Amino acid sequence: MTPPRGSLILVPNTLDFGIAGEVSDIRDVLPATVIRTAARLTHWVAENAKTTRAFLKRVDAVEPLAQSLQTLSIVELPRPQKGARAAPAADLSRLLAPALQGTDLGLISEAGLPAVADPGAALVQAAHAAAIRVVALSGPSSLLLALAASGLNGQSFAFVGYLPIEGTERGARIRELEALSRRAGQTQLMIETPYRNEALLGALLAHLQPTTRLSVSCGLTTVAAFTRTDTVQGWKAAPTALPSDVPAVFALLAA
Amino acid sequence: MTPPRGSLILVPNTLDFGIAGEVSDIRDVLPATVIRTAARLTHWVAENAKTTRAFLKRVDAVEPLAQSLQTLSIVELPRPQKGARAAPAADLSRLLAPALQGTDLGLISEAGLPAVADPGAALVQAAHAAAIRVVALSGPSSLLLALAASGLNGQSFAFVGYLPIEGTERGARIRELEALSRRAGQTQLMIETPYRNEALLGALLAHLQPTTRLSVSCGLTTVAAFTRTDTVQGWKAAPTALPSDVPAVFALLAA
Numbered sequence: 001m002t003p004p005r006g007s008l009i010l011v012p013n014t015l016d017f018g019i020a021g022e023v024s025d026i027r028d029v030l031p032a033t034v035i036r037t038a039a040r041l042t043h044w045v046a047e048n049a050k051t052t053r054a055f056l057k058r059v060d061a062v063e064p065l066a067q068s069l070q071t072l073s074i075v076e077l078p079r080p081q082k083g084a085r086a087a088p089a090a091d092l093s094r095l096l097a098p099a100l101q102g103t104d105l106g107l108i109s110e111a112g113l114p115a116v117a118d119p120g121a122a123l124v125q126a127a128h129a130a131a132i133r134v135v136a137l138s139g140p141s142s143l144l145l146a147l148a149a150s151g152l153n154g155q156s157f158a159f160v161g162y163l164p165i166e167g168t169e170r171g172a173r174i175r176e177l178e179a180l181s182r183r184a185g186q187t188q189l190m191i192e193t194p195y196r197n198e199a200l201l202g203a204l205l206a207h208l209q210p211t212t213r214l215s216v217s218c219g220l221t222t223v224a225a226f227t228r229t230d231t232v233q234g235w236k237a238a239p240t241a242l243p244s245d246v247p248a249v250f251a252l253l254a255a
Numbered sequence: 256m257t258p259p260r261g262s263l264i265l266v267p268n269t270l271d272f273g274i275a276g277e278v279s280d281i282r283d284v285l286p287a288t289v290i291r292t293a294a295r296l297t298h299w300v301a302e303n304a305k306t307t308r309a310f311l312k313r314v315d316a317v318e319p320l321a322q323s324l325q326t327l328s329i330v331e332l333p334r335p336q337k338g339a340r341a342a343p344a345a346d347l348s349r350l351l352a353p354a355l356q357g358t359d360l361g362l363i364s365e366a367g368l369p370a371v372a373d374p375g376a377a378l379v380q381a382a383h384a385a386a387i388r389v390v391a392l393s394g395p396s397s398l399l400l401a402l403a404a405s406g407l408n409g410q411s412f413a414f415v416g417y418l419p420i421e422g423t424e425r426g427a428r429i430r431e432l433e434a435l436s437r438r439a440g441q442t443q444l445m446i447e448t449p450y451r452n453e454a455l456l457g458a459l460l461a462h463l464q465p466t467t468r469l470s471v472s473c474g475l476t477t478v479a480a481f482t483r484t485d486t487v488q489g490w491k492a493a494p495t496a497l498p499s500d501v502p503a504v505f506a507l508l509a510a
Contacts, residue, residue: 010403010404015393025287027286027287028286028287028288029286029288029393030286031282031283031284031285031286032280032282032283033283033284113399113400113403114403115402115403115406115409116399116402116403116409117409117410118409120403120409121405121406121407121408121409121410122406123406124403124404124405124406125406125407125484126406127406128406128482128483128484128485133481134404134406134482135404135480136400136401136403136404136475136482137400138270138284138394138395138396138400138476139393140393141393141396141399143399144368144371144396144398144399145368145391145392145393146391147370147371148265148368148369148370148371148375148379148391149265149379149389149390149391150376150379151370151376151377151378151379151380151381151382151383151389152376152380153376154370154371154372154373154375154376155372155376155416156413156414156415156416157413157414158411158412158413158414158441159411159412159413160411161410161411186413220391221393225390226388227383227389227391228383229380229383230383
């Protein structure tokens with residue numbers, strides 16, 4: 001007889017990864033279910049084992065862990081080979097072994113929801129293929145908070161990840177996204193590595209039409225959080241400097 | 256001298272709106288900041304005043320409201336005229352009056368994050384135009400939870416709202432979304448009124464290619480939550496009946 005399977009539980013992390021300053025109480029941004037679940041899980045698959053241990057220390061401070069941190073199993077997601085879209089399937093089945101043997105397994109990334117703008121989707125896919133129940137717990141998502149705070153169209157939107165870095169390609173992609181936004185009335189969301197925030201803002205202002213609305217959200221859920229939405233014209237007339245050490249979400253909607 | 260302005264605070268609601276059965280403890284799904292903020296706000300703009308009062312009763316049970324429910328100001332968002340995309344700007348400025356006079360103003364919808372797959376974006380836009388600070392608080396989003404739990408591409412995705420109801424148009428739209436998904440490798444997310452869940456599933460299975468992956472999530476964050484992801488072929492070989500009284504999120508990714 002097959003033993004009952006454990007679930008794959010997607011555990012959200014806070015959004016203050018890598019942001020200097022006071023570490024907030026995780027209860028401020030994570031619901032009680034998340035903290036309770038994180039405290040009881042003994043097996044984890046993580047984007048990064050070190051930041052997962054840091055997260056679990058914060059959990060332990062408000063809800064004691066079921067087992068000491070040292071005895072927990074924390075396995076890192078395999079990084080896909082350069083150029084490959086996903087890790088080999090064999091690796092993923094190995095990671096799911098605890099769930100196949102009846103133990104709930106947590107999946108966590110460095111910030112926000114796992115498998116959204118982050119690695120992990122291939123593992124979730126492998127879980128579905130193995131008939132392992134997948135449970136996503138509610139937590140902060142910088143993308144959706146930025147979208148809500150932008151005032152841009154929240155009834156139709158797309159997240160397109162990172163833009164190309166090379167100037168000509170980047171300009172072409174920006175114009176392509178603006179055309180798509182105009183045609184479908186769809187808000188286009190993108191992210192950038194923090195030290196390139198200013199460069200992306202500059203490229204957007206250089207290539208977008210004056211009437212297109214552009215929203216930038218920085219450091220959401222932290223004390224430094226801000227969202228500015230204005231036309232490209234308005235941004236140019238009154239520039240805002242962006243921090244180079246805080247993640248930002250950029251959103252555009254063509255007029 | 257102008258008085259300091261209040262902020263427009265986007266307050267997430269739970270996802271169990273209209274779902275029969277036990278009402279869970281809101282602390283299970285909402286972080287402490289949300290509950291604390293909701294308890295202190297005296298002025299609200301709401302998708303629906305009645306469900307806002309029900310939400311505030313649940314808040315009051317775990318964190319006493321600063322003022323009695325009867326004395327709170329709760330104003331409903333104007334519904335756009337049939338055919339119009341938005342409410343008149345004058346109405347929106349009127350709603351923002353408390354913030355202009357220095358009082359924080361809450362915006363809340365019937366479920367999930369306001370202004371995402373829900374009304375409210377026009378008010379947020381008016382707030383930006385009036386230099387009112389906009390703060391989005393973290394809460395559950397059925398769209399992002401469904402995306403995370405689907406195992407489909409979370410690095411590129413789009414939410415397209417509702418599909419046309421009429422059969423021919425609906426079929427054409429489904430094929431268009433599948434082509435878009437194939438071309439851009441982009442997960443396409445959509446929602447439906449619960450009593451039409453089965454009809455939308457039937458249309459998706461009728462029009463999508465056998466190898467396209469389809470994910471359906473129902474009742475996320477409630478006890479009845481489930482997510483199934485399979486190829487169209489797999490869904491056809493082993494059908495799952497969908498509930499007609501629980502909101503579902505549908506996601507597709509072409510092979």
